[in-house]
Amino acid sequence: MRTYVEGLVLTAISCVAIWGAWQVPAASPGDTWAGIVPFAAAVALLALSGFLIIGATRQSAGEAQSEPDNGATLEIVGLFIIALIYQQSFRWFGYLVPTAIVAPLILYIFGVRSRIGLALSVVLCPLVFHVIFFVLLGVFPPYGEVFDLLNWIQG
Amino acid sequence: MEIFPALLSVITDPMLLFAIVLAAFVGMIVGATPGLTASAAIAMLLPITFYMSPLFALAFLYVIGKSGRYGGSIAAILFNTPGTAASAATQIDGYPLARAGKAGKAMKVATISSIIGDMMGDILLVIGVGFIASIALKLGPPETFAIYFAAFVVIGSVIGKSIVKGLASALMGILVAMVGLDPISSEERYTFGSFDLSNGIGLVPLMIGVFVLGEVFAQLEERRKTQGETKENDSTQDGNNLTWEEYKPCLPHALRGGFIGAGIGVLPGLGSAIAAFISYGEGKRRAKNPEQWGKGALEGVAAPEAANNAVSGPSMAPLLTLGIPGSTIGAILLGVFLIHGIQVGPTLFLTDKELVYKLFACGMLGIIAYGLIGYFGATQVARLILKIPTNVLYPMIFMTAFVAAYSASGSMFDVTVMTVAGFVGWLMRKHDFNIAAFVISFVLAKGAEETFRQSLLMSDGGALIFVERPIALAFIIIGAGAIAFRVRGVLKDRKLAPGGLGDA
Numbered sequence: 001m002r003t004y005v006e007g008l009v010l011t012a013i014s015c016v017a018i019w020g021a022w023q024v025p026a027a028s029p030g031d032t033w034a035g036i037v038p039f040a041a042a043v044a045l046l047a048l049s050g051f052l053i054i055g056a057t058r059q060s061a062g063e064a065q066s067e068p069d070n071g072a073t074l075e076i077v078g079l080f081i082i083a084l085i086y087q088q089s090f091r092w093f094g095y096l097v098p099t100a101i102v103a104p105l106i107l108y109i110f111g112v113r114s115r116i117g118l119a120l121s122v123v124l125c126p127l128v129f130h131v132i133f134f135v136l137l138g139v140f141p142p143y144g145e146v147f148d149l150l151n152w153i154q155g
Numbered sequence: 156m157e158i159f160p161a162l163l164s165v166i167t168d169p170m171l172l173f174a175i176v177l178a179a180f181v182g183m184i185v186g187a188t189p190g191l192t193a194s195a196a197i198a199m200l201l202p203i204t205f206y207m208s209p210l211f212a213l214a215f216l217y218v219i220g221k222s223g224r225y226g227g228s229i230a231a232i233l234f235n236t237p238g239t240a241a242s243a244a245t246q247i248d249g250y251p252l253a254r255a256g257k258a259g260k261a262m263k264v265a266t267i268s269s270i271i272g273d274m275m276g277d278i279l280l281v282i283g284v285g286f287i288a289s290i291a292l293k294l295g296p297p298e299t300f301a302i303y304f305a306a307f308v309v310i311g312s313v314i315g316k317s318i319v320k321g322l323a324s325a326l327m328g329i330l331v332a333m334v335g336l337d338p339i340s341s342e343e344r345y346t347f348g349s350f351d352l353s354n355g356i357g358l359v360p361l362m363i364g365v366f367v368l369g370e371v372f373a374q375l376e377e378r379r380k381t382q383g384e385t386k387e388n389d390s391t392q393d394g395n396n397l398t399w400e401e402y403k404p405c406l407p408h409a410l411r412g413g414f415i416g417a418g419i420g421v422l423p424g425l426g427s428a429i430a431a432f433i434s435y436g437e438g439k440r441r442a443k444n445p446e447q448w449g450k451g452a453l454e455g456v457a458a459p460e461a462a463n464n465a466v467s468g469p470s471m472a473p474l475l476t477l478g479i480p481g482s483t484i485g486a487i488l489l490g491v492f493l494i495h496g497i498q499v500g501p502t503l504f505l506t507d508k509e510l511v512y513k514l515f516a517c518g519m520l521g522i523i524a525y526g527l528i529g530y531f532g533a534t535q536v537a538r539l540i541l542k543i544p545t546n547v548l549y550p551m552i553f554m555t556a557f558v559a560a561y562s563a564s565g566s567m568f569d570v571t572v573m574t575v576a577g578f579v580g581w582l583m584r585k586h587d588f589n590i591a592a593f594v595i596s597f598v599l600a601k602g603a604e605e606t607f608r609q610s611l612l613m614s615d616g617g618a619l620i621f622v623e624r625p626i627a628l629a630f631i632i633i634g635a636g637a638i639a640f641r642v643r644g645v646l647k648d649r650k651l652a653p654g655g656l657g658d659a
Contacts, residue, residue, distance in 0.1 A: 044326055110375070
């Protein structure tokens, strides 16, 4: 079943890729078509997904056993959602505020239960990363469109 | 002979020497920490190297890669957990030795063999790389494309559990690299009207995502599976010392492993794990005491360790001469070259020859650095690793991934790419797709496309140009042969285990 789903997902990806390559305008005379490599790669991927599906249909039921998940996938999807929100919140609130919120959250997810440790991470994580990357390395920090703590601190 | 002035120049630069020693130590820690890989560390540190000189940046990351390969043996021998895939072969005999109270002895054999193998690889690289570059200069676009084709096929089909998934990973890497403006006609491809996508997908955020964030996701999953505590194996005083009489029988295995590793290292994508297992198998076949192998033979540590490390130097040959990275570390180093505006390929030996040889010199000094640290302090390094709280380490790596991806070019889009790449990387790993093939193909795709289209222009659109030229044909046959060889292997395995289904 798992291989079958993988084959179907690959088929969907290759169909989108073929359609995307087909959108590339034709080449001008004497030139090569800009879509030739993506098109060829997408068609090859479609063929491979076909192999995967054929293989899955021949697979015996006994082999399709997958290892127990223990809810780990759900936890990882949750972490991915936090990651998405975290990176998006840079645009709204700059670097400091999102990091101060996310640091204890991630530490908690990874099993840190010390209240002092979690409280310290609220201050230390944004401070340390800010000093290393935005002060010592001189990278220009992301500006928060809604509210930027750094801007507020610097007046 | 260029290596000698390069060595002299590096030795007389205290800052560079400090960077080499630091990189050797960092690499060892990273390699020895189960779950952390040298690729992840290098990807994470990549944005920091933007602010360094090219040699400093390359030497720092290159030595981390070398030392990381060696560091895997510390975890394999002392914790019974291979720090890297390649050190799984070392674990076979290393851990029984550690359980017998000979952890120190096993570590010393691993260290000496690693130094021998790595040094052999580097010497062969220094001798051979100029020769390969001079040949590469004579290759036209069809030949270069054929080499790219062979690299894609070998990387996709030879490594990993599944040929179909390996090749699919390589094709997905190519497709992701095609996002953005076509470099020849400036036509948009896969941009779906997005301005951000028209600039393409950046190498640095993609690598940080796949190797660093993807690893954090994988570790979160791993935490649920393994709740046990890792313990170090103590050595007795006798088990800590290594005499020449004890190492003497290991020397032929280390030398053979060095040649096996160097040979495999030149071929893109095969990597150190394959070299280590081939060397172990070959060593056991030729050993005077094969019955002892697997139960705690010192030769069983020497053979895979030498081969594992010998891969490091020669894997730089296709990268530097053809722009084809042979490993994920090579792919990341290619990114460093590009970031610093250095064009990798045969012309590198005309434009930046001094830099290349200085890099080799740094590599050799890095071997000595990790050798000394490992020989005298491997057990202390192991104790240090046991003290690192992983429940703090991985959250810190998680947050570093975001700020590192942003620092690469100050782009929030890069952070989004990194986040998505991290999740996709974890999904690919979970479903046995080959992330090394995905990343290396992503790096190779642009060069391959350029040479492919140049070849088509040369032949007025005829694909026969790849068959008419003997060198191009030879590489295409190598590619096809690699698939045929692997398919044959899968079919053979299926016969041995009736009812099993491969994927070929």
